[in-house]
Amino acid sequence: MPALPRPAHGPGSRYTARAATTRHRPTRHPDxxxxxxxxxxxxxxxxxxxxxxxxxxxxxxxxxxxxxxxxxxxxxxxxxxxxxxxxxxxxxxxxxxxxxxxxxxxxxxxxxxxxxxxxxxxxxxxxxxxxxxxxxxLGHDLGVNDLLTHLAAHTYTAPETGLPLWLSERSATRRWGDIIRPDAYAHYSDADHLLPFFLEYDTGSQTLARVEAKLTGYAAFTTATSTRPALLIHTRTASRDVALRHRLAPAARELGLAVASTSADFATNTPWDAWWSPFEPAARRTTLTGLAAHWPHLTPAAGLDPTDADTPLTLPVPPLPPAIGAEA
Structure with a gap:
């Protein structure tokens, strides 16, 4: 069976044709x-x-x-x-x-x-x-989820840090799809800083020009809502990261966007560490907390408060369960 398109690196990179081989279970109507x-x-x-x-x-x-x-x-x-x-x-x-x-x-x-x-x-x-x-x-979606589950679970080893909010691509599109369509939106926090950010998870399947064109939408969002989240771009390899930075950095500075990037070569299991490079001249790699301190005027995205149009299915889901407790 021929292989389906897949990322060249990271979660999903080794997948060939998908097999929906659900494990056997008794056939009965859900009670x-x-x-x-x-x-x-x-x-x-x-x-x-x-x-x-x-x-x-x-x-x-x-x-x-x-x-x-x-x-x-x-x-x-x-x-x-x-x-x-x-x-x-x-x-x-x-x-x-x-x-x-x-x-x-x-x-x-x-x-x-x-x-x-x-x-x-x-x-x-x-x-x-x-x-x-x-x-x-599938590989792209798993990559997004892998990155953000690592961030959310970091609170278990560093209690002062956390991911209090994580919206999927579908939820982000529901709120802001007329302007932007990020792969996720989240808040990363520690005791003193909050980093609100949109995530673009780049697998290398899009041209540099197409990725660059997305910056215009993020600039339009900032202007239309008077809010300023960061934009984090996670790429598949360090070479792709260098190419994106070379192509996107001038546009990001011209549009006044707070953009930083990293690659799976660095940030696979510890994305909170000093792997992120701001799109600024001579900028050094820093942590997510460092980005929040570097950009003190960041603000959470507009449109997060519940409205009459929301239902229990459209409200944000806490990234962590109520309590771990005893294992059932």
Whole structure:
């Protein structure tokens, strides 16, 4: 079977044709009422997270919500057996991919009931997992989620830091899609600083000119809303990072944008460290906290407050579960 388009580096880079090989489980109609006595607050949080971010691997879920891989695997298997979650494991050229989890039929029904809406409002369909498994953007989506789950989970080892807000591409598009379409929007904070930022996760599939054209939209957003988040660009390789900086830095300075970039060659597992280079002459790589201190006039994006048009399904989902507690 021919390989589908994929990033040359990072999450998703080794995937060939996607295989939506959902593990066997008993065939039965989801009994949402019966699940009420089985599910924990962490399970409900995970249902909302998978609705928001579409797909998370076992390792990403463990990073956010469990103290060990084994306890995560046990619980995820149980949730899969009850159809709260679906899963697939993509084919790889070498080795094996981790299990990839999506929202299952019972999870969609549970989400709808918990939100007081019809199941159709969740957007879930029987083909939901298959569409994700065979999507040509799977590697890109996993890369975004991998970067931001590392940032969110950093609070477990550095309690003064955190990711209090993380909006997916879909949520960002719902709010600002008439001007910009970032891959994510998030807030990174420590005890003294807040870094609100849009994320562009660059896999190298777009031309430099097309990436440069996006800066005009971010400048228009800043002008239209009188708010100024940073723009962080994560690239696949250091050479791509150099090429982007050379092409985009003059436009970023002319438009007055606060832009910084890094690559997977540096920031794969510790994206909060000193891997980020501002698009400014002679700028040195610095941490996310350093970027916030370097740009003291950054402000969160407009349009984050709930409106009458919001439903429980469109409100932001906390990046971390209510509490880790005992492993169920």
């Amino acid at each position: 949402v009422a019966a699940l009420a006595r089985r599910l924990t607050a962490r399970d409900l949080w995970l249902v909302h997270m998978l609705h928001e971010h579409r797909v998370l691997t076992t390792h990403q879920i463990t990073r956010l919500a469990y103290t060990s891989l084994r306890s995560a695997q046990r619980r995820l298997h149980t949730l899969h057996q009850h159809a709260v979650l679906d899963s697939f494991r993509p084919l790889t050229q070498t080795g094996s991919a981790p299990e990839h989890y999506t929202l299952g039929p019972a999870g969609a029904a549970l989400l709808a009931a918990h939100s007081g809406l019809d199941t159709a409002a969740t957007g879930w369909r029987p083909t939901h997992t298959g569409r994700i498994a065979y999507s040509p953007t």
